Amino acid sequence: MASFSLDRIPNNVDLSSDPRLQKALELWQPNFARWWQEMGPSGFQQDHIYLRTAVDVAPGGWAHFDFVRMPEYRWGIFLAPSQRDRVIGFGDNLGRPVWNEVPGELRKELRRIIVTQGDTEPASVEQQRQLGQTAPSLYDLRNLFQVNVEEGRHLWAMVYLLHRYFGRDGREEAEEMLVRHSGDADTPRLLEAFNKPIASWLDFFCFAMFADRDGKYQLAALAESGFDPLARSTQFMLTEEAHHLFVGETGIGRIVERTAELMVQDPSEDVTRCGGIPLDMIQRYVNEWFSTSLDLFGGEDSSNAARYFAAGLKGRYRECSDARYDDHVALESAYRLCAPGADGALHEMQIPMRRAMNAILRDSYADECRRAVERWNVHLRGRGIGFTLRLPSLAFNRRQGVFAGMLATPAGQPLVAAEFDRARDEFLPSSRDRAYVASLMVPVYEPGKIAGWIAPPRKGINGKPPELEYVRRASA
Numbered sequence: 001m002a003s004f005s006l007d008r009i010p011n012n013v014d015l016s017s018d019p020r021l022q023k024a025l026e027l028w029q030p031n032f033a034r035w036w037q038e039m040g041p042s043g044f045q046q047d048h049i050y051l052r053t054a055v056d057v058a059p060g061g062w063a064h065f066d067f068v069r070m071p072e073y074r075w076g077i078f079l080a081p082s083q084r085d086r087v088i089g090f091g092d093n094l095g096r097p098v099w100n101e102v103p104g105e106l107r108k109e110l111r112r113i114i115v116t117q118g119d120t121e122p123a124s125v126e127q128q129r130q131l132g133q134t135a136p137s138l139y140d141l142r143n144l145f146q147v148n149v150e151e152g153r154h155l156w157a158m159v160y161l162l163h164r165y166f167g168r169d170g171r172e173e174a175e176e177m178l179v180r181h182s183g184d185a186d187t188p189r190l191l192e193a194f195n196k197p198i199a200s201w202l203d204f205f206c207f208a209m210f211a212d213r214d215g216k217y218q219l220a221a222l223a224e225s226g227f228d229p230l231a232r233s234t235q236f237m238l239t240e241e242a243h244h245l246f247v248g249e250t251g252i253g254r255i256v257e258r259t260a261e262l263m264v265q266d267p268s269e270d271v272t273r274c275g276g277i278p279l280d281m282i283q284r285y286v287n288e289w290f291s292t293s294l295d296l297f298g299g300e301d302s303s304n305a306a307r308y309f310a311a312g313l314k315g316r317y318r319e320c321s322d323a324r325y326d327d328h329v330a331l332e333s334a335y336r337l338c339a340p341g342a343d344g345a346l347h348e349m350q351i352p353m354r355r356a357m358n359a360i361l362r363d364s365y366a367d368e369c370r371r372a373v374e375r376w377n378v379h380l381r382g383r384g385i386g387f388t389l390r391l392p393s394l395a396f397n398r399r400q401g402v403f404a405g406m407l408a409t410p411a412g413q414p415l416v417a418a419e420f421d422r423a424r425d426e427f428l429p430s431s432r433d434r435a436y437v438a439s440l441m442v443p444v445y446e447p448g449k450i451a452g453w454i455a456p457p458r459k460g461i462n463g464k465p466p467e468l469e470y471v472r473r474a475s476a
């Protein structure tokens, strides 16, 4: 096990036994630190924040909690333990030993997969850069920074793979990770959802709920990979990712709770008059972020996805551990894909299973999102409120895949352009919605206090009380 307390870069990959690699990463480290200062959270860099740091990979003992200043956070490289005699679990190489070096013929594909995943990590930190200025509580402020530092560690995880396994090309790609910036006109981030600003805390919670959850499914698909270092790396990233999803789901859940509370207090009153976020407005944000996140899965019918699966690079969700897949070769079967036909209406067609791997991963994702939405609805029903939150149709507001460019209602009914334009503000956040939500974004930094548009958390972090001073302001 690693001597993480002594190494400049905490790790369990025996970095000190490879001085060239260690040197290369130590050269990248100051660039990362500069990027963090310039593009990471604006302000708060001198504050002491109650953060979790990964120090090991042993279940139960992997995290250390303490008050730290963000620039002093110890971003480390950790891979889940290797499994003896692990074999590739799917595709054409089914049953063959996993690779511990990059197979020459798959080098291009693997590099692309790692770069695409890696790029999203710093992107989200950049998108969330200003949110600390308007946090609804110190608890939420701490959670934001926890997510941010861990996305930083995920960048480290991918940069390690690039440096260790891709030579000069990998080092160049690692540099590029810090050159591209979210929303930059000349050098944007690679994926569209990572180039739009996360303007409010409602957007942040939706992002953590829907876009981070796409991240979970991508990581889970890569955790099945036949390239073992990638599988082990992403497997450990999933441990941290669970908290990000918790922040998203409970964040929206607490807004829903607060709105419900206001509605019950005064059923005749419009909740905006007492500073709540109306349920139909929350629904529009859900519509926007769920549809944007679906685009991250890529085309439903995809030859790339088929190639990645065939080669054993990227599997389905829990490919090797879930009983739902009895066929890990997936050459004989078909997937029923719903897509718009020439008449504009939706039709079902069959595509070869391997070409549908993006759609299959997305289906697992959408099921999980639906269960979370249902938990919010249970709360509304418990309060006797008739409103039901819903995930929009897969056909709604899409830019990628078979639905790209189709105009439809959130229920999936096709519309012509004029109809869509007329109804647009019922489907997606309007400029009025955004202005209203922005007006609520006022910082609350007193320990134990909470903004009026969100309910307090039920529990604190790591067994601490919710009212703990999770962020100790340097200036306070």
Ligand SMILES: [Fe+2]
Pocket (backbone or CB within 6 Å): 121, 150, 151, 154, 215, 241
């Ligand atoms: Fe991440």
Ligand SMILES: [Fe+2]
Pocket (backbone or CB within 6 Å): 147, 151, 212, 215, 241, 244
């Ligand atoms: Fe995340």
